[in-house]
Amino acid sequence: xxxxxxxxxxxxxxxxxxxxxxxxxxxxxxxxxxxxxxxxxxxxxxxxxxxxxxxxxxxxxxxxxxxxxxxxxxxxxxxxxxxxxxxxxxxxxxxxxxxxxxxxxxxxxxxxxxxxxxxxxxxxxxxxxxxxxxxxxxxxxxxxxxxxxxxxxxxxxxxxxxxxxxxxxxxxxxxxxxxx
Numbered sequence: 001x002x003x004x005x006x007x008x009x010x011x012x013x014x015x016x017x018x019x020x021x022x023x024x025x026x027x028x029x030x031x032x033x034x035x036x037x038x039x040x041x042x043x044x045x046x047x048x049x050x051x052x053x054x055x056x057x058x059x060x061x062x063x064x065x066x067x068x069x070x071x072x073x074x075x076x077x078x079x080x081x082x083x084x085x086x087x088x089x090x091x092x093x094x095x096x097x098x099x100x101x102x103x104x105x106x107x108x109x110x111x112x113x114x115x116x117x118x119x120x121x122x123x124x125x126x127x128x129x130x131x132x133x134x135x136x137x138x139x140x141x142x143x144x145x146x147x148x149x150x151x152x153x154x155x156x157x158x159x160x161x162x163x164x165x166x167x168x169x170x171x172x173x174x175x176x177x178x179x180x
Contacts, residue, residue, distance in 0.1 A: 001015050001016065001017055001018075001124075001127070001128070001129075001130045001135055001144075002015070002016065002018065002066065002067070002120060002123075002124025002125060002126055002127040002128075003015050003016075003124060003125045003126045003138065003139075004016055004123075004124060004125075005122075005123065005124075005125060009100065010100045011141050013139060014139050014140060014141040014144070015126075015130070015135055015138045015139060015140040015141070015144060016124070016140075016141055016144055017106065017144065017147070018062050018063050018065075018066040018067050018124065019058075019059065019062050019063075019066075019104065019106075020058065020062045020065075020066075021058070022051070022054045022055055022057075022058040023058065023061070026054040026055075026057040026058045026061065027050060027051075027053075027054045027057075029057045029061070029078065029080070029081070030075075030080045031053075031056075031057065031072065031080055031081045031082070031083045032072050032073050032080045032081065032082050033072075033081075033082050033083050033084035033085070034053070034083050034084065035052065035053060035056050035083045035084065035086065036083075036084050036086070036087075038087070038088070038162065038163040039056070039083075039086050039087055039088045039107070040052055040053075042088035042167055043055055043056070043088060043105065045167060045179060046091065046179070053083070055105055055107075056081060056083040056086050056107070057081050057083070059071075059081075059086060059105075059107050060072055060079050060081030060082070060083070060086075061078075061079060061081070063114070064079045064116075065121055065123070066120050066121060066123050066124050066127075067118055067119075067120050067124070067127055068116050068117055068118055068119035068120055069114045069115070069116045069117075069118060070114065070115050070116045071085060071086075071109055071113055071114050074116075082109075082113055085109040085110060085113035086107045086108070086109050087107060087108045087109065087154075087162070088105065088106075088107060088167075089106040089107060089108050089147065089150055089151050089154055090105075090106050090147060090150045090167070090168040090169065090170065091103070091104065091105050091106070091167070091168070091169045091170070091179065092104050092106070092143050092146075092147070092169065092170040092171075093169065093170070093171050093172075095171075095172045106147045106150070106151075108151060108154070111129070126138075132148045132151075132152055135148060136148070143170060146170055146176070147170075150168055166178045166179070167179035
């Protein structure tokens, strides 16, 4: 996690997970592995198969760009993502009418699947591995706190429960709903 810079227009000075939008190139990037069946199925509830894969590629790319950590293999200045390591946690959509909006998917990967040294691009400050308790001691965005709660619940589930659970989406003012 890291703290967004005070000069950011969107969510300044709050602790967030690394991430960002899907770029056009994310649809064409290689991967060292493809999405697992469960993550793919969950992402494809609200995305085409190509978009679901690009979301995974974007997650690995943003992780690398913002933290220096590699989920996959570094190839030149890019990363060939280990998509099989990704797990779907939840989704969040900002309320309508906001000037800056997002439709974010929150994905997780085992720490063992990531390698490299934490050395970000400057987009996030105070980069580090944080326990949920340590993260909450900082100013976390409201949605980040809610995603941490979902993540902790996900960690407690068996593999079977994770694969069959109802999908969660936060809509509007961070209201928790079951994904339809």
